[in-house]
Amino acid sequence: MTSLHRKLFRDLWHLRGQMLAVALVVACGIATWVTMRGAWGAIESAQQDYYTRYRFAGIFAQLKRAPDALARQIALIPGVASVQPRVVVEVNLDVPGLADPAVGRVISIPEHRRPMLNDLFLVEGRYVEPGRPEEVLVSAAFAAANQLGVGKTIGAVINGRWEKLKIVGIALSPEYVYEIRGAEVFPDNRRFGVLWMSREALGPMFNMEGAFNDVSLALAPGASQAGVIERLDTLLAPYGGLGAYDREEQISHRFTSDEIAQDRVTGIFVPAIFLGIAAFLIHIVLSRLIATQRNYIGLLKAFGYSDASVGLHYLEFALVAVLAGTALGIPLGIWLGRGLAGIYQDFFRFPELRFSAGPRILLWAVGISAAAACLGALGGLRSAISLPPAEAMRPESPPRFRRGLAEQFGLERLVSLSGRMILRNLERRPWKAILSALGMACAVAILIIGFYFYDAIDYIVQVEFQTAQRDDVTITFNEPRGTQARHDVGHLVGVLRAEPFRTVPARLRFGPRSRRIGITGLSPDAELRRVVDRQLQVIPIPPDGLLLSSKLAAILGVAPGDAVTVEVLEGSRPVRRVLVAGLADQLIGISAYMDIHGLNRLLREEGSISGANLAVDSAATPALYSLLKQTPSVSGVQVREAMLESFRQTIARSLSMSTMALVAFACVIAGAMVYNGARIALSERGHELASLRVLGFTQGEIAVMLLGEQAFLMLVSLPLGFALGYVICYALTIAMQTELYRMPLVLTPKTYVIAFSVVALASVFTGILIFRRLRRMDLIGVLKTRE
Amino acid sequence: MKGARAQTSPEAVFHVHEVTKVYRMGDVEVHALRGVTLDLLPGEFVVLLGPSGSGKSTLLNILGGLDVPTSGEVYYRDHNLTAAAAEELTRYRREHVGFVFQFYNLIPSLTALENTQLVTDISENPLDAEECLRLVGLAERLHHFPAQLSGGEQQRVAIARAVVKRPEVLLCDEPTGALDYMTGKLVLEILERVNRELRTITVVITHNAAIAAMADRVIHISSGTIASITRNEKKVSPDQISW
Structure with missing residues (x-):
């Protein structure tokens, strides 16, 4: 060395x-x-x-029902490498230990295992055996959330009858990496799960022998995606095709x-x-x-x-x-x-x-x-x-000082001598002061960002789960029902108020742009489900025309007053031109709304509904749930409170770790800035401070002169950090504008207080470390040495 | 009058009795003071003379409450400085002691006036800061920062800062050590004037024997003991001293 x-x-x-x-x-x-x-x-x-x-x-597509022979035609589309026709249905499940009904999406798989598109990875157990229609595989997320293991059974309403399904394996599929139903934002793995059942078992149960209602395609290298989608849509249209889409729209x-x-x-x-x-x-x-x-x-x-x-x-x-x-x-x-x-x-x-x-x-x-x-x-x-x-x-050479900016205006009388020392020290090296304050501001900003997510999510909850959705339970029918159903839902046990809705799958087209979407028809006087924008304003459903979420309007490039082409993907598949009547700046998803009567008129149908939003007497919920679980015409039951609860739990789990890490990191930054700032100041001004001690200043008084500089920087850094945090959060809201959700720019006072408190505590703690060093200062050496 | 020991006097402000100070520097013990006994009387001008390492600075530090003796006792009036806690020593320095250092030790970020006000801010019955600076001849330089002042001017600010609180004792460690001849004499004149006008006990450490002539008493320190004490029957004013 x-x-x-x-x-x-x-x-x-x-x-x-x-x-x-x-x-x-x-x-x-x-x-x-x-x-x-x-x-x-x-x-x-x-x-x-x-x-x-x-x-x-x-490429993926859903349809009503097509004979298996059509799959062979699909395979002939130029560019298609392989075709996987399937039966996919949603059923109500009775999960042990879960009072409210869960929804199972049952997907057919070949009776004998062979390679297929969207192939399964078996986490546990085995594949279904031929000739055993009760055997199913369940998705790992659903199994974990409900503690379902191999060998357990769950109940399902299949074709109006209770069936017991035996779990023989736990599986994963590349289609359900993120296992979520429809257009929800966060997964609710307790109440939604995927089940796989042999094609030979599932087909007869849903009148799908020799037929399919879902198809996936793999493309040959170099094939035109758009071309294949167009050809596929043409082939599927007579069979109730709901419009094919590529991976970008696969949720x-x-x-x-x-x-x-x-x-x-x-x-x-x-x-x-x-x-x-x-x-x-x-x-x-x-x-x-x-x-x-x-x-x-x-x-x-x-x-x-x-x-x-x-x-x-x-x-x-x-x-x-x-x-x-x-x-x-x-x-x-x-x-x-x-x-x-x-x-x-x-x-x-x-x-x-x-x-x-x-x-x-x-x-x-x-x-x-x-x-x-x-x-x-x-x-x-x-x-x-x-x-x-x-x-x-x-x-x-000795440091040169000047009167500070404030003092040139004669304001020094307002500041004590120690205050003037602090200010002049800062003004002597403005860049150092600015960068120090910026560094601490980063700590503040990091905390603000960390807690911003809680604020944003609370706000989303407030907008979506409390202002827009005010129903207790939403039920969805397995197919549109007529006026009788309107009457029936109102008379279900415990239902205080029922508001029917109509959902129609459609493709909206405007010029070259198009989007598959469900148009939701709501009653203009609906109270249980309303359209609410990010400012918490309730947007009335226009009597005529479409109300689009702003994000959807942006995707299509339309503005109010434009007419879009609506290609209905259901029933007689009418194609109509409909005026965009208004926009709603919503936080979640992309949606299109219409007056339910207007939608019925568009479809040339007589008051049919797809489901209803219900206000329910809480005392009667158990009875209602068990009734709904056994109602075959009801394919989906959503309980708002349960969704909210699961949403909150999911968020808490995912955010707590990152928040803890951010708090720790911010403490390190704040502590390091204060500590180094004060140590440098102590080294530069140790001589000066020791001579003040000799003159009779107490340790506390010189600590104020030394740490006052850091405290001042911290105080300056707070508004700076608040502003920086706000700007970064703003940038995040821009960056996180996905189709699935938009982060609202909401920062509560609590977030600012937490950011301030954490940084202040870290600084105070560091200040104490420095304060202890002041005790060890050599007073005698000062008398003899020149700095 | 000459004597190896100082006599005790009832009106003495400081009583130093059999004080020893032992430093441990690594493995070596350094006996800085070996049994010093001394009284300081009101209004006295005392010069401590001695070679480097003789223990004069240690004695000054103990008188100033910066250090405590290893054995023996030091009294300031009825305060026992030997047994005082750090906080009491701080209060003692704050209320009763003025220090002047060889290298001035002004606060670079404060002007001459502000350096002086720094002390008036924490004193009970201080003099007027501007008045004090006028006393040391700096009426024109009140608003200058240390870096804008010469060495002699800085030292005069230091003296003003030391006396503005009306200390009982002014302790000066080589106050002219860093100054040229003319400036050094000017500083000595001011010290003499402060001593005369404010009746402040003034203790000056120096190894410049010529300065001894302006003292009431000259204490010669050698190897940690008082070698001799000389009383000047006729003090000489600083302008008559030369070295």
């Missing part, structure tokens, strides 16, 4: 507190990098791998891909904040170190050390701190990444989602942290290298 290295290690030991602060910030940055990059890589490769190995289809794929895209962005953005702060901390620590070691630098150069070797010596300080942080951050990131992968496993069901931080990620981690070290060291190094030896041996 050379003497310079010995000096390096002793100086590092001397500066260990400040170096540790730098290392911790770097560790946070590298940990987030490893976690997010690793998770992104894991989920992306898991998706690709899964899709390829289990033959995830490229599980859409969610998974959106998540991957977002991870990619945050995985770059968040570590960059930390490394920027680390670079700034290195800058102030190293600049100060070089200032105190001017004499040694002069000496080293006088002895013949080259500028480069002196520069390298100081660069090594930064590199050691940063690489120590990296060494800490990598295992932390892997640990957090495994936790994150565990959370992903709850939402995204892959046969294998293994978090791994590959050598590429780790090399990048070392590379970017070293780059941050060099960036931070740049300023200090330049001064060390350019210092001529003779000048270096002379003491630094």
